[in-house]
Amino acid sequence: MILPKMIMKNAFRRRVRTILTITAMGIAILAFGLLRTVLTAWYSAVDASSASRLVTRSSVSIIFPLPLAYHEKIGHVSGVSRVSYGSWFGGIYISEKNFFANFAVEPASYLDLYPEFVVPPGQKADFLRDRRGFIAGKKLADRFGWRLGDIVTLKGTIYPGDWDFVLRGIYTGLNRTVDETQFFFHWDYLNEGVRKAYPAMADEVGFFMIGVKDPNLSAEVAREIDAMFANSRAETLTESERAFIMGFISMSEAIVMVIRIVSLLVIVIILAVVANTMAMTTRERIGEYAVLKTLGYRGSHIGVIIMGEALLITLSGCLLGIAVTFPMVRFFTTELGQYFPVFFVEPLTIWLDFGVAILVGAAAAVIPTRQAVRIRIADGLRRIG
Amino acid sequence: MTDEYPIVRITDVSKSYHRGSYVVPVLSDITFDIARGEFLAIMGPSGSGKSTLLNLIAGIDRVDAGSITVGGQDITAMNETELALWRADNVGFIFQFYNLIPVLTAYENVELPLHLTGLSRAARREHVQTALAMVNLTERMDHYPSQLSGGEQQRVAIARAIVVDPAILVADEPTGDLDRASAHDVLDLMERLNTELGKTIIMVTHDPHAAERAHSMKHLEKGVFNSV
Numbered sequence: 001m002i003l004p005k006m007i008m009k010n011a012f013r014r015r016v017r018t019i020l021t022i023t024a025m026g027i028a029i030l031a032f033g034l035l036r037t038v039l040t041a042w043y044s045a046v047d048a049s050s051a052s053r054l055v056t057r058s059s060v061s062i063i064f065p066l067p068l069a070y071h072e073k074i075g076h077v078s079g080v081s082r083v084s085y086g087s088w089f090g091g092i093y094i095s096e097k098n099f100f101a102n103f104a105v106e107p108a109s110y111l112d113l114y115p116e117f118v119v120p121p122g123q124k125a126d127f128l129r130d131r132r133g134f135i136a137g138k139k140l141a142d143r144f145g146w147r148l149g150d151i152v153t154l155k156g157t158i159y160p161g162d163w164d165f166v167l168r169g170i171y172t173g174l175n176r177t178v179d180e181t182q183f184f185f186h187w188d189y190l191n192e193g194v195r196k197a198y199p200a201m202a203d204e205v206g207f208f209m210i211g212v213k214d215p216n217l218s219a220e221v222a223r224e225i226d227a228m229f230a231n232s233r234a235e236t237l238t239e240s241e242r243a244f245i246m247g248f249i250s251m252s253e254a255i256v257m258v259i260r261i262v263s264l265l266v267i268v269i270i271l272a273v274v275a276n277t278m279a280m281t282t283r284e285r286i287g288e289y290a291v292l293k294t295l296g297y298r299g300s301h302i303g304v305i306i307m308g309e310a311l312l313i314t315l316s317g318c319l320l321g322i323a324v325t326f327p328m329v330r331f332f333t334t335e336l337g338q339y340f341p342v343f344f345v346e347p348l349t350i351w352l353d354f355g356v357a358i359l360v361g362a363a364a365a366v367i368p369t370r371q372a373v374r375i376r377i378a379d380g381l382r383r384i385g
Numbered sequence: 386m387t388d389e390y391p392i393v394r395i396t397d398v399s400k401s402y403h404r405g406s407y408v409v410p411v412l413s414d415i416t417f418d419i420a421r422g423e424f425l426a427i428m429g430p431s432g433s434g435k436s437t438l439l440n441l442i443a444g445i446d447r448v449d450a451g452s453i454t455v456g457g458q459d460i461t462a463m464n465e466t467e468l469a470l471w472r473a474d475n476v477g478f479i480f481q482f483y484n485l486i487p488v489l490t491a492y493e494n495v496e497l498p499l500h501l502t503g504l505s506r507a508a509r510r511e512h513v514q515t516a517l518a519m520v521n522l523t524e525r526m527d528h529y530p531s532q533l534s535g536g537e538q539q540r541v542a543i544a545r546a547i548v549v550d551p552a553i554l555v556a557d558e559p560t561g562d563l564d565r566a567s568a569h570d571v572l573d574l575m576e577r578l579n580t581e582l583g584k585t586i587i588m589v590t591h592d593p594h595a596a597e598r599a600h601s602m603k604h605l606e607k608g609v610f611n612s613v
């Protein structure tokens with residue numbers, strides 16, 4: 001057919017202008033893709049969270065502890081299948097810039113509740129047996145070159161002193177939304193140390209993780225737990241793991257908002273750029289469009305030519321942008337892995353890239369198409385010569 | 386309908402343009418016939434409405450009042466789409482500035498009107514080659530307009546105008562932008578189209594040499610005909 005040929009040839013008539021527009025589109029798609037990937041990373045913890053798990057913490061604040069004695073009581077609530085507990089340790093490895101999350105947990109129940117942390121059976125047994133043992137995510141172990149049996153010392157911030165741990169296992173994620181940069185050790189080991197140094201702080205935990213038998217009954221189970229400890233010395237707040245994690249993330253909700261707005265602005269700017277290019281090409285070619293109409297071509301044909309050129313430009317830019325997004329994200333993963341433990345390009349992002357390209361192309365072509373379709377042939381022909 | 390029946394019948398046609406708040410009358414109550422096989426030249430001073438009249442006959446502009454029938458069909462009663470389809474089948478256009486599409490080769494330019502027909506690729510090729518042979522440009526068919534002289538471009542445009550074998554050809558100052566020799570070639574060609582193929586040709590021109598080739602001439606002044 002002649003129309004695709006004309007679209008191709010028209011698009012590359014002003015080579016420099018077209019290449020600049022395609023490049024601008026590529027950069028916009030790259031920016032859009034990276035911003036979306038940051039958002040994905042931000043919310044990956046939420047996505048990875050399970051609907052069948054609850055978290056109980058102090059109703060006052062996450063930094064207030066709960067008595068370990070609640071463990072047994074929670075276990076007796078109907079609908080509860082498994083209870084584990086833990087505390088945020090907040091230890092520093094050599095220097096603060098080596099930040100990673102580290103928790104003291106009740107190991108057996110914790111690994112039962114979190115099947116997404118996959119530990120080879122032999123290593124798991126070693127870990128459970130050794131009170132000073134810890135497991136680390138694969139990315140974390142790789143980052144510091146830890147091998148099984150290595151002794152790792154963390155400097156306590158909440159619990160002062162140097163604490164030695166022995167690496168007994170390396171976990172991998174069941175899928176790629178699982179954070180492989182965390183550090184887990186025996187809560188008992190922490191508690192022993194605390195009992196010696198600060199007896200008043202012993203037998204207290206930061207939070208309970210609760211598995212429920214039926215996710216549909218989660219809300220009722222949560223209500224029952226909180227009711228049980230109402231009016232006690234330490235009241236509780238029980239919520240789904242998702243809500244619990246969202247609580248952390250919402251602290252940064254403003255940043256997320258900024259990222260969303262910037263993504264939108266990027267689209268608006270590129271729309272202006274492409275629309276300007278299309279307005280220029282149409283102004284230059286209005287006489288040709290009039291000639292085509294004279295020959296019997298109809299408005300819809302002209303529309304296809306203009307729309308096709310706009311889409312050719314935006315989709316070429318889109319492919320360029322996507323091609324650059326992947327190496328860019330790989331670069332970020334290696335350079336900034338500690339800030340974004342889970343950083344990868346979601347398939348949805350690629351679909352959105354294409355969606356943006358089509359939307360921008362179509363929107364940029366609307367006004368020029370209307371102009372070209374509406375102009376009276378006699379007027380269009382006057383613009384020649 | 387016999388052959389004597391005029392191919393173009395223009396009845397009480399008026400046309401004016403609106404410039405801001407006031408109206409510029411261009412054609413007033415024009416009535417005339419053009420016989421089948423005619424080669425008519427329309428002359429007149431600049432701004433007298435020659436192009437406007439030609440555009441009305443060719444169905445690329447609309448009358449304000451009156452009617453125009455071409456080959457028995459009232460084109461003033463057609464809507465835009467009907468008119469576009471009618472033009473594609475019935476009218477060949479030759480413009481002063483050739484109006485070829487610069488990104489297409491001579492061959493592709495001539496082929497343009499055929500894409501709107503149901504013809505197969507092979508049939509289209511045959512038509513294009515016949516038309517290009519007619520204007521004596523077969524060897525130049527892969528050249529782009531920018532690689533052709535003005536006269537050659539105008540001949541390509543003529544090939545494009547005749548490729549669908551329309552009954553009438555309209556030409557708006559076809560030699561206006563050409564030197565004497567090229568103009569001569571183009572006029573020879575138009576004469577042949579008229580005599581050999583029996584095309585009805587309506588040509589607007591300022592050029593007395595061009596007008597001489599026509600069989601009849603009409604003189605338009607301030608929107609009305611002065612018989613000559």
Ligand SMILES: Nc1ncnc2c1ncn2[C@@H]1O[C@H](COP(=O)(O)OP(=O)(O)OP(=O)(O)O)[C@@H](O)[C@H]1O
Binds near residue numbers: 403409436
């Ligand atoms: N679209 C338009 N809007 C306003 N006025 C117009 C329009 N088209 C033509 N006119 C006016 O109509 C009049 C006749 O124009 P037309 O082009 O038919 O003249 P012409 O006889 O072909 O002149 P020329 O020999 O210079 O080509 C002119 O005064 C012109 O300015």
Ligand SMILES: [Mg+2]
Binds near residue numbers: 436437
């Ligand atoms: Mg004119």
